[in-house]
Amino acid sequence: METKSGSCHCNSITFEVDLANGLENLRRCNCSLCKKKNAIMACVPVEHFRILTGKNSLSVYKWNTRVAEHFFCSICGIYTHHRRRLNPMEYGFNVACIDGIDPNELTNVTIFDGTTLSLVASK
Numbered sequence: 183m184e185t186k187s188g189s190c191h192c193n194s195i196t197f198e199v200d201l202a203n204g205l206e207n208l209r210r211c212n213c214s215l216c217k218k219k220n221a222i223m224a225c226v227p228v229e230h231f232r233i234l235t236g237k238n239s240l241s242v243y244k245w246n247t248r249v250a251e252h253f254f255c256s257i258c259g260i261y262t263h264h265r266r267r268l269n270p271m272e273y274g275f276n277v278a279c280i281d282g283i284d285p286n287e288l289t290n291v292t293i294f295d296g297t298t299l300s301l302v303a304s305k
């Protein structure tokens with residue numbers, strides 16, 4: 183298990199994520215929220231994601247079925263993580279928030295069809 187640290191832009195929110203196999207199953211989602219967020223995400227079990235600082239700065243956005251919880255920093259606005267609607271025992275997190283990651287260098291990012299809930303394409 184490898185632990186990586188991450189933060190929002192203003193560093194109010196810092197977190198740690200435990201990765202069993204590094205950064206894998208990277209995806210973008212095409213739902214109406216994610217296409218505007220345009221983040222590359224990965225998922226971990228909720229117990230593998232810990233907010234270290236800034237809990238009070240977290241805001242949550244809910245929409246549609248209001249099951250998923252989309253967390254973002256109330257100061258700088260950056261999306262950090264979300265509790266998934268499909269699997270509430272997992273958090274998705276913003277790969278670009280991980281220290282030292284350049285999202286433009288990531289390959290093997292899959293497009294997740296959030297409107298039909300299926301994987302549609304790889305690139």
Ligand SMILES: [Zn+2]
Pocket residue numbers: 190191192193194195255256257258259260
């Ligand atoms: Zn922030």
